[in-house]
Amino acid sequence: MEQVSNNQLNQGRELGKQDAQPLLSIEDLHVSFHTYAGEVHAVRGATYSVEHGGSLAVVGESGCGKTVTVQTVMGLTPIPPGEIKGGKIIFNGQDLLQLSEREKQSIRGKDIGMIFQDPMTGLNPTMTVGRQIAETVERHHKVSRNEAMERAVEMLSLVEIPNPQVRARQYPHQFSGGMRQRAMIAMALACEPLLLIADEPTTSLDVTIQSQILDLLQNLQERLGMTIVLISHNLGVVARLAKSIVVMYAGKVVESGPASEIFYNAAHPYTQALLKSVPRLDQEIRGELATIPGTPPDLFKPPAGCAFAPRCKYAMKICVNCDAEPIKVGDNHYVSCWLHHEASPNNPLKNQAENGGRTSD
């Protein structure tokens, strides 16, 4: 774990960023959507940060607010029906929520690149792939059309698309799913962003293609020293790419820490249950898979206490009435769970983490 944080520091130094300030830090973000049925509290106080050169994975099930959070970072949350009810998004020392639309535009695509889950909706079907990439370059740099197109071809070869010259003149429908995802990565990286946000980048792809794309992202990160925020529900993908992990549930961060801490020493009952509910190809599980009973809460009427309490087998009276603040349980490892509070009478999780948690052997 120490090694992980050292690595991150080193990478930060290589980039010439001596300051310990994280590249992106989201503080107590609240985002709601107003619908005909009422107000959906999609993000209810999310706080997390990622250092220069780090790779952070945000994990959680559908509807937990992981996508809305990063869309708000990109300024892509539609307002209305969306409403940012509070919080800060500090990127490179600036609060993105305080910027004008014009200032945001100069950051979006240039300093922050984003790749989306569905490469078909992320690309414009009426423009050639090369032109779309060139457009991003022209928007942020003073270059001629030809120079921008050259840059686009260069980017396509960077993401290992064969025949980039020819491919640049083709339309998205002429690309396969994996190739489209590569093209989208090329577009996101065209302006050498400091931060790449990858929202479920491999979810719509087959496993062998997923593996190719993950290899590519890993290579690019090492070569360009980029910072990555990866949104994923696939714990295998997260294990491969992330150095640190944030677990979200019902619009809040319930646990955060270095990858090794989260995987081998998970402190929140939700994280533990999540880890146990996925079967592993390298291990045989006998009998039943561990499950989490019930379903996530309705965010029209978010619960007053811990949102996981109704599904939690350790839930206490206080859990239902009052939500826990993050408690430090290890190096850079925080958990929002009353069981870890010093006043908690007994902590069944401690023993469980030792016996039932996953070990590295």
Next chain:
Amino acid sequence: MTEPVLQVENLKKYFDIGRRQVLKAVDDVSFEVARGEVLGIVGESGCGKTTLGRTVARLYKPTSGKIIFDGEDITMKPERDLLGFRKKLQMIFQDPYASLDPRMTAGEIIAEPIDVHKLAKGPERTERIHYLLNLVGLNPEHANRFPHEFSGGQRQRIGIARALAVDPEFIIADEPISSLDVSIQAQIVNLLTRLQEERGLSFMFIAHDLSMVRHFSHRVAVMYLGQIVEIAPSAAMHASPLHPYTKALMSANPIPDPVVEQSRTRITLPGEVPSPINPPPGCRFAERCPHAHDRCREQQPALKEVEAGHRVACFLY
């Protein structure tokens, strides 16, 4: 192994896609499923696994080959004579949003097969609906609700209840969990496992998630471009995969453990699955195979038994 409940021999399903082109979705597939056995079918999109399931269920008309179910050849049986077959074999579909009629209540959805097969009437019918809802972990009060009032996992439970309504022997489950969240996937797989064991059901479990298939299936068949390239008992398949494609597929499947995942060596396949329209003449995998030699590009390897029950279509063996 006991007598097979399903025997599939040299099954082909071609689609005519116009301009004199033929898409060979399932091309010469043979396998059998024993009574009470779960056969997992894995492969990537476009490998023909869904078409295989739908052809076996006779939702598609086979191009050629044989499907023998319960000792009866149903390959070319006309639709009007298939009612008995449909009572014994049911399907669970991938998308719980598309496979339930939004204008019918959960109760009506589950009752439809009961009515079609004239299994129960009046209070007995209602009782059966409530029994089925309970069986899949829903409440009898849910019978009056419409699909949009349910979550994805609950909808999949309705789909399972509908399949079980006629008390079938055999279920073809086509990616029943891939549209669900992780924690819900485990719930559904546990439900299917329980039902399979309690009722001695036979299953064709079609999925792309190898780890779930490993957990649920007794045997696994791996498909690539319309053909089965390897078929083996689940444990043997995972302990010693033989076909280069199976090996690559397993190595590409990420393991949720950072130490294991970041230290293991991976076989990354070059390129993508070729089109099933005019597939290559030799081994269909030759183009991407790290071990391909000239023979692979000219001749098609047949499925060959290498160990007891472990068959592979590859010239390496």
